[in-house]
Amino acid sequence: MGCRSCEKPKMNYRKGLWSPEEDQRLRDYILKHGLGCWSAVPAKAGLQRNGKSCRLRWINYLRPGLKRGMFSQEEEDVVINLQAKLGNKWSQIAMHLPGRTDNEVKNYWNSYLKKRVMQAQGGSNPKSPAEHTSMSTTEPAMSMSMSMSMHHVKNSSGSTTTSHDQDANISSNGGSHALSASAPLAQQAFDHQAQQQSKNFVFSDWVPGPESYSVSAHWPTSTASSGNVTPSHGGAFGDQMSGSYGVLPPHQDHQTSAAAHGAATGIAGSGYFDLLNMGDMYGGFSSTNDDLLF
């Protein structure tokens, strides 16, 4: 783990929001050199950030395959139920949500789902992580039933829309019930979705810059899951990271309008790198297993 070869000159690191230029630098660097010693990335990429910040930026925003935008009903169900079962183990929860980061899940929970759960529970405080932990290790099924009235909304054939096989396997460790949300919660979540209609369910606006990339990156071969890396929509994103990307409009800032996101979505299916499919390509993507699957 330690990377003693990494020089680390003491410097005043930049903080705050990332500029498009910084994003581009980091993206370029990772594409060319792959993931390695984060502490060395800033210097080598010409960024005045610390490695920690670079890592976070890559994981939460720049890396390919990320979904952006509202959570689907199924994703909400997964978050609610896994939170009830695991507590605030956001990285573990995120593992079940391809394309979602632990940070995104955490934010979504804190800003929305937690309140919904509280309301559904009659205003009582959500369980503390400790409570979750102890309950999940001893009586997970009880934990589920206590947190909300459960009923099945998914069938065993994997009708979840995440199209990730892993999702079909989500179940309580000790129980036989499928993960699901209570009807009130589901309705509330649906209402929330309706309110957020303007936010399209899109994938990362991770798009190449003005130039075409011809990448021959040094992705750790041991981490390039050959089983998952199966470009099926024209994109070449195998363990060689070879191929060139189409020329796209300049990178949009992450807070662009839904229309801009929609444009990106359209691009994905029109001969450019299929970002949509990448969510499946990197099925296990989460902040906790980048190095394993990338």
Add this chain to the structure above:
DNA sequence: AACCGCAACAACCGCAAAGGG
């Protein structure tokens, strides 16, 4: 138009675990 409150999200901070020398 200005102010305020709120929601959403990006990013930082601190801690613990992991790994190499």
Add this chain to the structure above:
DNA sequence: TCCCTTTGCGGTTGTTGCGGT
């Protein structure tokens, strides 16, 4: 085995945009 460094995770804070008054 210890020390140091890096990485990963979760909590928290900061920023921005939007709607209401």
